[in-house]
Amino acid sequence: MTKLFVQLGFEGFALGAFETVYMTILSTAAAYLIGLPLGIILCVTDRGGIKPCVPLNRVLSLIVNIFRSIPFIILMVALIPAARVIVGTSIGNAAMIFMLIVAAAPYVARMVESSVKEVDKGVIEAARSMGAGTFSIIWKVLLPEAKPSLIVGAVISTVTVLGYSAMAGTIAGGGLGSIAVTEARPSNAQDVIWLCVALIVIIVQVIQELGMFLAKQTDKRVRKNKKIKEVKEKVS
Amino acid sequence: MIELVHLDKIYPSREGDVHALEDISLTINDGAIYGVIGLSGAGKSTLVRCINLLERPTAGKVLLDGEDLTSASEKRLREVRRSIGMIFQSFNLLEQRSVEANVRFPLELIHAPKEEARERVKELLELVGLSEKAAMYPSQLSGGQKQRVAIARALATRPKYLLCDEATSALDPQTTQSILELLKSINKELGVTIVVITHEMKVVESICTDVAVLDKSRVAEEGKVADVFSFPKSEIAKQLVIPNLIRSLKAGTGKKIRLVFRGETSDTPVISGLALECGVAANILYADTKNIDGRTYGHMVITLEGGEAAEKAKRYLGRCNVLYREEEDDEVICSAGL
Numbered sequence: 001m002t003k004l005f006v007q008l009g010f011e012g013f014a015l016g017a018f019e020t021v022y023m024t025i026l027s028t029a030a031a032y033l034i035g036l037p038l039g040i041i042l043c044v045t046d047r048g049g050i051k052p053c054v055p056l057n058r059v060l061s062l063i064v065n066i067f068r069s070i071p072f073i074i075l076m077v078a079l080i081p082a083a084r085v086i087v088g089t090s091i092g093n094a095a096m097i098f099m100l101i102v103a104a105a106p107y108v109a110r111m112v113e114s115s116v117k118e119v120d121k122g123v124i125e126a127a128r129s130m131g132a133g134t135f136s137i138i139w140k141v142l143l144p145e146a147k148p149s150l151i152v153g154a155v156i157s158t159v160t161v162l163g164y165s166a167m168a169g170t171i172a173g174g175g176l177g178s179i180a181v182t183e184a185r186p187s188n189a190q191d192v193i194w195l196c197v198a199l200i201v202i203i204v205q206v207i208q209e210l211g212m213f214l215a216k217q218t219d220k221r222v223r224k225n226k227k228i229k230e231v232k233e234k235v236s
Numbered sequence: 237m238i239e240l241v242h243l244d245k246i247y248p249s250r251e252g253d254v255h256a257l258e259d260i261s262l263t264i265n266d267g268a269i270y271g272v273i274g275l276s277g278a279g280k281s282t283l284v285r286c287i288n289l290l291e292r293p294t295a296g297k298v299l300l301d302g303e304d305l306t307s308a309s310e311k312r313l314r315e316v317r318r319s320i321g322m323i324f325q326s327f328n329l330l331e332q333r334s335v336e337a338n339v340r341f342p343l344e345l346i347h348a349p350k351e352e353a354r355e356r357v358k359e360l361l362e363l364v365g366l367s368e369k370a371a372m373y374p375s376q377l378s379g380g381q382k383q384r385v386a387i388a389r390a391l392a393t394r395p396k397y398l399l400c401d402e403a404t405s406a407l408d409p410q411t412t413q414s415i416l417e418l419l420k421s422i423n424k425e426l427g428v429t430i431v432v433i434t435h436e437m438k439v440v441e442s443i444c445t446d447v448a449v450l451d452k453s454r455v456a457e458e459g460k461v462a463d464v465f466s467f468p469k470s471e472i473a474k475q476l477v478i479p480n481l482i483r484s485l486k487a488g489t490g491k492k493i494r495l496v497f498r499g500e501t502s503d504t505p506v507i508s509g510l511a512l513e514c515g516v517a518a519n520i521l522y523a524d525t526k527n528i529d530g531r532t533y534g535h536m537v538i539t540l541e542g543g544e545a546a547e548k549a550k551r552y553l554g555r556c557n558v559l560y561r562e563e564e565d566d567e568v569i570c571s572a573g574l
Contacts, residue, residue, distance in 0.1 A: 126324060128290055130390075131316075131345060145332050222375060
């Protein structure tokens with residue numbers, strides 16, 4: 001057991017894990033505030049969407065693509081001045097959350113867009129035939145029908161942000177990433193590094209399982225059928 | 237009344253424009269069950285979507301009770317659509333909503349009071365016979381049940397018109413029949429005017445009062461179902477109505493006579509009459525008749541030997557009030573009325 005391991009102790013690791021989880025969830029949630037509407041607009045304004053507006057779609061799509069194509073580690077460095085202006089600091093958790101949001105929002109937007117695009121065109125047409133307007137279709141058809149897929153997307157986004165948060169730990173905030181990279185690596189504390197890895201794996205697993213369970217629970221397409229079958233089997 | 241006036245629909249594409257509808261003019265009277273039949277690609281689906289302007293016609297007018305919908309505002313169109321229900325081949329139910337919530341959907345759109353909506357949903361589910369499935373989800377239902385839910389949903393806002401786009405094409409024959417019965421009773425009891433798009437002759441036969449035959453984006457023929465069925469004039473209508481008849485006319489020798497049954501002659505045993513009263517042996521080449529409500533509809537092709545026998549037979553048929561035509565070959569068949 002290395003000196004650093006002992007020094008950190010249970011509290012040190014627990015704090016790191018907590019910081020990772022809280023930054024990840026906070027940043028992902030904030031990224032959805034931007035990414036969800038953006039994703040919907042991308043889908044709705046596309047050619048063949050329910051309210052096509054190709055110029056707007058092109059511009060938004062281009063912005064999203066630009067942000068999506070910059071590797072996070074570079075984007076982070078590039079965002080240091082912006083963080084200083086907007087959140088008043090370029091280090092610490094606040095700066096890190098800002099960077100995570102900027103990186104995650106376009107990612108989330110694409111996730112949302114692809115989920116919403118999966119909604120059956122026929123169902124949208126049916127809603128239109130009943131006199132539904134654009135807003136009603138988004139609110140009452142697209143989002144509810146895409147819900148299970150949106151939840152799966154949220155799980156994937158959260159895990160991605162968690163990965164980013166570990167990277168962000170190297171220059172700004174705290175969390176397990178910061179412990180492993182900035183504290184353990186210089187002193188080559190292998191045990192600390194591996195415990196960080198293990199903790200991150202566990203956190204990802206929990207998010208994944210929880211999210212998938214939730215997605216399955218909300219999906220009305222097959223679940224009930226299975227349940228009925230199970231009950232029938234039990235009865236017979 | 238729905239009037240389509242010189243409707244054109246062109247889909248521009250890189251390989252050249254696609255003319256989906258060409259100069260379509262139709263009048264659909266209130267109370268009718270109006271069939272639009274044609275092979276796939278004839279433009280049927282585009283046509284029905286032009287009625288509620290899900291597709292905007294390139295030229296021409298759509299008049300709904302005299303109001304030109306092509307010049308109506310987006311807001312007015314949404315209002316109008318509430319008086320035109322629509323059902324689809326693939327049902328298009330909201331998969332994440334229960335049966336009940338699906339039927340409630342159009343009522344939510346018009347912000348109907350909750351209590352009122354609940355009552356209406358109950359009423360509608362009763363009408364389509366699915367009251368006990370209210371809490372289920374579409375994925376738990378069979379195709380026929382899904383279409384019943386779709387019908388209940390389409391009727392929620394008490395529309396005057398109901399558009400059916402290949403509504404029974406994904407269903408087995410038995411289920412098709414039960415859905416058609418339901419549509420018929422909706423027409424009769426609620427007075428809803430129904431437009432039925434289909435490629436199946438059977439559907440038109442069993443419920444429609446009027447029919448338009450669509451071919452290559454144009455109306456090939458239009459009229460009362462009984463007339464179009466007895467004496468189809470256009471090539472496409474002949475193909476759809478009596479596909480085997482044409483083949484049968486090429487077979488056999490002797491004079492061929494086509495008898496047309498239009499529901500008036502069910503009681504008279506015509507063929508045995510020919511044998512017994514005129515001593516003429518008729519050889520049946522083709523027969524496709526069906527009994528609807530105790531009346532016979534359909535066609536029969538017989539050959540008669542010898543000139544004199546044929547004359548006798550014709551006189552007999554005339555006395556019996558049977559419609560018939562002497563057919564030379566498939567070129568002249570049905571080319572004129574009687």
